[in-house]
Amino acid sequence: GAVVSQHPSRVICKSGTSVKIECRSLDFQATTMFWYRQFPKQSLMLMATSNEGSKATYEQGVEKDKFLINHASLTLSTLTVTSAHPEDSSFYICSASHRSGGEQYFGPGTRLTVT
Amino acid sequence: AQSVTQLDSQVPVFEEAPVELRCNYSSSVSVYLFWYVQYPNQGLQLLLKYLSGSTLVKGINGFEAEFNKSQTSFHLRKPSVHISDTAEYFCAVSGPSGNTPLVFGKGTRLSVIA
Numbered sequence: 001g002a003v004v005s006q007h008p009s010r011v012i013c014k015s016g017t018s019v020k021i022e023c024r025s026l027d028f029q030a031t032t033m034f035w036y037r038q039f040p041k042q043s044l045m046l047m048a049t050s051n052e053g054s055k056a057t058y059e060q061g062v063e064k065d066k067f068l069i070n071h072a073s074l075t076l077s078t079l080t081v082t083s084a085h086p087e088d089s090s091f092y093i094c095s096a097s098h099r100s101g102g103e104q105y106f107g108p109g110t111r112l113t114v115t
Numbered sequence: 116a117q118s119v120t121q122l123d124s125q126v127p128v129f130e131e132a133p134v135e136l137r138c139n140y141s142s143s144v145s146v147y148l149f150w151y152v153q154y155p156n157q158g159l160q161l162l163l164k165y166l167s168g169s170t171l172v173k174g175i176n177g178f179e180a181e182f183n184k185s186q187t188s189f190h191l192r193k194p195s196v197h198i199s200d201t202a203e204y205f206c207a208v209s210g211p212s213g214n215t216p217l218v219f220g221k222g223t224r225l226s227v228i229a
Contacts (some may be wrong), residue, residue, distance in 0.1 A: 006158075034216050043205060043219045044159075093158055095217070103147075103166075104209070104217060108158040 003027055004096050006107035013084055013114055021079045021110045023094030029074035030096035034104065035067075038091040050077055084114040117142040117208050121220035128196055129228050136191040136223045138206030148189040149207045149217065150180055159205065165189065176200070201227045 003026040013019050023033060032051050036044040048064075050056040050071035058064045066088075068080040077096075081088055091111050095104040122137040140146065147166050151159040163174025170182040180191045189206060203224050207217040 043221045044217075046216045046218075049216055091156075103149075103161075103164060106151075106159040106161075109156075111156065 002103075002105045004030075004094065004105045004107040006092075006094055006110050008110060009108060010111045011113070013112070015085055015114055016083055018080055018082045019084055019112060021081075021092055021094075021112075023077045023079070023096065023107050025075045025096045025098075025105070028096075028098050028105075030077075030098055031074065032097050033071055033077040034095045034097075035069060035077075035079050036093045036095070038093060038109075040091075044093060047079075081112065084112070086114045088112065089114045117146065117210070117218045119206050119208050119218055119220035121204075121206055121223050123223050124221065125224045125226065127226045127228055130198055131195045133194050134192065134196050134200075134225065136204050136206075136225065138189045138191065138220060140187050140189065140206075140208045142187075142208060142210075145211050146208045147211060148180075148182060149209070150174065150178070150189070150191050151205045151207060152176075153203045153205065153222075155202075162191070162204075196225070196227045198227050198229060200225060 005024045007022045035047045038044045047062045048056045048058045050069050056069035071077040093109045094107045097104045118141050120139045128134045149164045150162040163172045165172050165182045173179045178193050203222045205222050206220040209215045209217045
């Protein structure tokens with residue numbers, strides 16, 4: 001149990017376009033989802049926290065107008081990178097937790113390459 | 116605020132030798148502690164977690180970790196490593212709720228040498 005999926009696993013897009021990444025909890029209801037970003041050979045950095053039905057809370061330095069997060073249901077959150085630039089190229093990982101707390105379940109990640 | 120320090124960025128070790136990956140944390144509240152493993156171009160896989168109870172936690176793939184509150188440490192150990200254990204290992208801490216994000220250490224690259 002507690003499986004989280006991400007789609008797509010890999011995406012290449014042109015500079016200036018927008019890309020949407022989906023994060024789904026497959027067998028549980030995720031009251032909270034988190035979006036992380038990982039640069040090569042570095043740790044995961046939290047971008048934002050989203051609670052179902054509420055606006056996401058962004059970490060300092062993360063542009064909320066550039067990284068749009070929607071958590072419309074208890075099983076789906078989306079991250080849209082708007083007007084992508086090469087410096088947005090990274091590995092994006094989501095995680096989800098449910099009411100009982102304590103543990104987050106991670107998706108397999110999405111590799112974004114902006115050319 | 117919470118923080119995690121992984122003292123070693125890289126740890127090379129020979130196959131079948133024991134290994135310890137060190138992790139120290141700081142927090143003003145009670146915490147949950149985790150170790151994750153990440154293989155190249157993949158997401159994170161949970162190795163083990165400490166939420167409460169026994170301070171010695173056993174995880175998957177023969178790994179274990181010991182929570183030491185007085186030393187604010189949560190070191191990961193394995194008595195005999197395999198080539199397949201070569202990966203990046205992350206220690207993480209969160210507050211006592213599923214709604215608090217994880218704070219990760221910078222990671223330790225474990226390289227197992229044949």
